[in-house]
Amino acid sequence: MNQVAHALKITGMTCGCCSGRVTRVLEATPGVIQADISWQSHAGIVVTTPDVSKEQVMAIVASTGFGVSA
Known part of the structure; x- marks a missing residue:
């Protein structure tokens, strides 16, 4: 299976719960x-x-309430 890795900068996260939330939404x-x-x-x-x-991934991250850039 072909895969693509997208590197992102994410702002506004202050704890492990924040990163966990973003991870759960993305992996779903x-x-x-x-x-x-x-x-x-x-x-x-x-x-x-x-x-x-990458734009789709960034939109998903933004939907969780955090800032995101490439």
Whole structure:
């Protein structure tokens, strides 16, 4: 299976619950294979199938209430 890794900067996370929330929402999304989100580094790597764009991943993160940029 082909995979694409999207690197993101995520702002507004202050604890492990924050990063856990983002991870759960992302990993519940079809096409997302794995999400590794760190509140300490304010960053994440999201592995998806090729049909999921970085813009789609960023929109999902934004829907959780956190800031996101590439």
